[in-house]
Amino acid sequence: MPLFSRARPVIPLDRDASGRYLPFIIAGLTVLATLMLVLCLSLSHAVSGWQNELSGKVTVQILPLDKTAQPLPERVEAALALLRASPVVATAEPVGEAAMVQLLAPWFGQGSLPDELPVPALIDVELKPDVTDIHGLREALESVSGAQLDDHGSWMREVHRLAMLGLGVAAVLLLLIIGAAVLMLILLVQTAMEAHHEVIELLHLVGATDAFIARQLRRHMFWLSVQGTLLGGLVATGLLILLVRFATRAGLDVAVQWHLLPVMPTLLIALAVITAHHVAHRRLGELP
Amino acid sequence: MIRFESVGLRYGTGPEVLRDISFDLAQGSFHFLTGPSGAGKSSLLRLLYLAHRPSRGLITMFGQDVMTMPRDALAPLRQHIGVVFQDFRLLDHLSVLDNVALPLRAAGQPEAQAMGHVKELLKWIGLGDCLHLKPTVLSGGQQQRVAIARAVINRPRLLLADEPTGNVDNAIALRLLYLFEELHRLGTTIVVATHNEALIERFGFPRLHLSEGQLVQEARHAAV
Ligand SMILES: Nc1ncnc2c1ncn2[C@@H]1O[C@H](COP(=O)(O)OP(=O)(O)OP(=O)(O)O)[C@@H](O)[C@H]1O
Numbered sequence: 001m002p003l004f005s006r007a008r009p010v011i012p013l014d015r016d017a018s019g020r021y022l023p024f025i026i027a028g029l030t031v032l033a034t035l036m037l038v039l040c041l042s043l044s045h046a047v048s049g050w051q052n053e054l055s056g057k058v059t060v061q062i063l064p065l066d067k068t069a070q071p072l073p074e075r076v077e078a079a080l081a082l083l084r085a086s087p088v089v090a091t092a093e094p095v096g097e098a099a100m101v102q103l104l105a106p107w108f109g110q111g112s113l114p115d116e117l118p119v120p121a122l123i124d125v126e127l128k129p130d131v132t133d134i135h136g137l138r139e140a141l142e143s144v145s146g147a148q149l150d151d152h153g154s155w156m157r158e159v160h161r162l163a164m165l166g167l168g169v170a171a172v173l174l175l176l177i178i179g180a181a182v183l184m185l186i187l188l189v190q191t192a193m194e195a196h197h198e199v200i201e202l203l204h205l206v207g208a209t210d211a212f213i214a215r216q217l218r219r220h221m222f223w224l225s226v227q228g229t230l231l232g233g234l235v236a237t238g239l240l241i242l243l244v245r246f247a248t249r250a251g252l253d254v255a256v257q258w259h260l261l262p263v264m265p266t267l268l269i270a271l272a273v274i275t276a277h278h279v280a281h282r283r284l285g286e287l288p
Numbered sequence: 289m290i291r292f293e294s295v296g297l298r299y300g301t302g303p304e305v306l307r308d309i310s311f312d313l314a315q316g317s318f319h320f321l322t323g324p325s326g327a328g329k330s331s332l333l334r335l336l337y338l339a340h341r342p343s344r345g346l347i348t349m350f351g352q353d354v355m356t357m358p359r360d361a362l363a364p365l366r367q368h369i370g371v372v373f374q375d376f377r378l379l380d381h382l383s384v385l386d387n388v389a390l391p392l393r394a395a396g397q398p399e400a401q402a403m404g405h406v407k408e409l410l411k412w413i414g415l416g417d418c419l420h421l422k423p424t425v426l427s428g429g430q431q432q433r434v435a436i437a438r439a440v441i442n443r444p445r446l447l448l449a450d451e452p453t454g455n456v457d458n459a460i461a462l463r464l465l466y467l468f469e470e471l472h473r474l475g476t477t478i479v480v481a482t483h484n485e486a487l488i489e490r491f492g493f494p495r496l497h498l499s500e501g502q503l504v505q506e507a508r509h510a511a512v
């Protein structure tokens with residue numbers, strides 16, 4: 001069965017007033033849905049990038065204590081032993097004197113550190129991949145006095161969680177837009193069939209099959225949605241180009257996933273054709 | 289070829305407008321369908337052209353039981369039935385040519401072949417010059433001829449007409465009946481609903497007479 005008939009339209013659908021506005025409505029929905037999709041997925045791509053950088057690195061700081069306490073080097077050794085034995089840790093390396101000088105240079109200048117300065121010892125810890133919960137590690141380190149786990153990823157993880165929440169909301173909105181589009185398409189096909197019920201009944205009586213009549217409606221909806229999504233796709237592309245230009249000027253590095261641009265137009269065209277098919281068959285089924 | 293057995297019809301939850309209708313139409317027969325206004329002539333024709341399913345009874349058409357047939361199987365059956373509606377039901381947005389070609393397109397006939405048939409038929413009924421006109425600019429008689437052309441283009445086995453002589457003058461009515469008689473000779477089964485007693489007398493075909501939704505025997509009708 002051909003998807004679209006070649007014969008000239010038997011049902012004068014192209015004269016409907018509703019059909020004249022549909023491309024613009026579909027264009028609007030295409031713009032919204034495309035921006036939503038492209039921005040969301042670009043953002044999610046970026047966020048998962050941060051996630052990769054962040055996850056995996058923590059710093060353990062061991063503070064100098066007064067003379068009565070265990071000496072600092074011993075405590076560093078204890079912490080290192082503890083860290084290296086932990087199942088979530090990949091590597092643990094003490095930050096050497098030279099690196100320490102480098103770190104503190106903004107305050108004390110280059111050169112050796114003052115001897116009397118109580119400088120904490122630092123241990124760079126690389127976590128195993130996919131480790132996000134370092135609660136156990138933190139508790140274990142409590143046995144070493146003066147040791148603190150500095151999880152510089154934690155606030156970024158909050159940001160990440162927030163971004164994910166935003167993505168979730170956006171996904172729901174996207175679904176709502178698609179749902180609205182489907183409802184509108186259903187309504188439109190129903191209205192068209194209502195407006196042309198005399199022609200459709202006549203076709204039915206002269207022996208036209210449901211498939212024949214449904215094909216006419218499918219073809220009509222196909223062309224309307226092609227017009228609409230083309231227009232909407234162009235507008236969305238223009239808006240994205242502008243957005244990227246502004247973002248770049250503001251110093252933001254946005255990696256737009258351009259290949260996602262045709263997704264919504266294709267989806268909406270498919271939905272239009274599928275909706276026309278189903279509504280037409282459902283309605284025609286009511287005829288004897 | 290067509291058999292009704294105790295057929296009843298009601299619209300929605302209304303009263304039965306047809307009751308206990310039983311008859312047989314032989315292949316190639318010609319019947320007039322008569323009866324006062326509101327007797328159910330149009331309703332009976334609607335059952336015959338499968339625009340309605342009866343509320344009870346049995347209908348057999350072309351040897352197939354219509355009542356138990358799946359819906360999909362009815363479309364091919366309808367392609368063997370030509371109907372001339374009382375109000376013609378031509379599509380105003382299509383040309384005469386496309387109107388007449390409608391049943392062929394619906395039946396999926398190849399376009400070139402269909403066009404050939406349609407032009408030939410329209411020429412034959414004297415509308416060769418009107419192929420590309422819209423029905424709205426035609427006279428009543430011309431519109432009727434287009435309606436008839438559409439009804440017969442598929443070479444139907446059953447031809448139905450609902451008061452085809454109602455809207456036209458006697459000369460045209462007569463020509464129409466001659467055309468039907470011609471098709472009858474070629475083997476088409478024909479049922480014509482009409483009030484026109486003069487025509488019935490003139491052609492003398494048997495009649496199915498309806499009264500208050502019931503078929504009345506011819507003998508009893510003669511007595512009335
Ligand atoms: N679509 C419908 N819905 C409800 N009732 C209907 C419908 N069509 C016809 N009727 C009723 O069925 C009865 C028979 O009507 P029908 O049109 O078959 O009569 P008819 O013999 O063709 O009359 P006429 O000579 O005036 O055309 C009438 O009482 C009419 O009111």
Ligand SMILES: [Mg+2]
Pocket residue numbers: 329330331450
């Ligand atoms: Mg009637």
